[in-house]
Amino acid sequence: MMNDQENTIEKIKQTALDEFFMYGYNKASLRMICSRAGVTTGAMYFYFKNKEALFRGIFEPLVVQYEELLVRYMELELAEPELGTQLDVQMMRFILEHRKEAVVILEKAQGSCYEMYRSKAEELMEQSIYTFYKSRMECEPDEKLVKILAKIRLDGCLEIIKGNYSMEDSLYLVEKIGIYSMGGTDKLIQNLREPHSM
CATH class of the missing domain: 1.10.10.60 (Homeodomain-like)
Structure with missing residues (x-):
């Protein structure tokens, strides 16, 4: 109490x-x-x-928690790739429980200590995708491709966060996107392993 x-x-x-x-x-x-x-x-x-201290007091604990979850889930997915969709759903549940905070920190933080956090979130997503692809391909993935995939993924997350969806509908969408993504990821990795010319 x-x-x-x-x-x-x-x-x-x-x-x-x-x-x-x-x-x-x-x-x-x-x-x-x-x-x-x-x-x-x-x-x-x-x-x-001041206002900055108030802003930090609200967002810093959530940022720390989000980044810790991201690292933990990435490690789990590397060990067991089939858990990917389930982990996406768990991560999105955490984000949706803090929907307002997510929108503010990603889109309304200009002028604060977190004004560049959207770029950082993209970098964290890139790092996660890069590490996953590298572990599956056993070679360096194309950084340009990884950057675009991370942006697509973050934009998709934001669409769900900002949408007028219930928690149940949001998690349903994340699950289905995850299933779609896993199939596309497997096919893309297979394609990237094959020698090709442009």
Whole structure:
């Protein structure tokens, strides 16, 4: 059970998240956040020294958790490739449980410490795809191809996150895309192993 201080901090964070989601980091107003949370600006500054600290307080724990999950799931998929679709569904469940946070950090964080996080997410996706393909091909995959595949995958994730889908529908879509992706991945790896000319 939370005490009064923890309740106040949580109320500020939830209200701030709504404000960041509606207006983005740059246009979000601390005065409006305090007003909507029912706290004074002095109380807010007691817990968070500025807007950046408040933003970081909301997003940093989730970013750390997301990146840890990504590493763990990548290791599991390398060991057992057939788990790929199931792991995609688990990862998307985590993201969908933090849907607003995902939209803010990927599309509305300009001006904050996370303004480049979309690029980082693409790099993490590239790294994951590159490592998987390399393990299956036993040679270096084409980096240009990996970059495009990562972008397609991230755009697909964003489409589901931003769509007006229920959790059940979203996870259904992720599962079906994963099945489609696995078939395409196997075929592409087979094609890349064959000598070819352009």
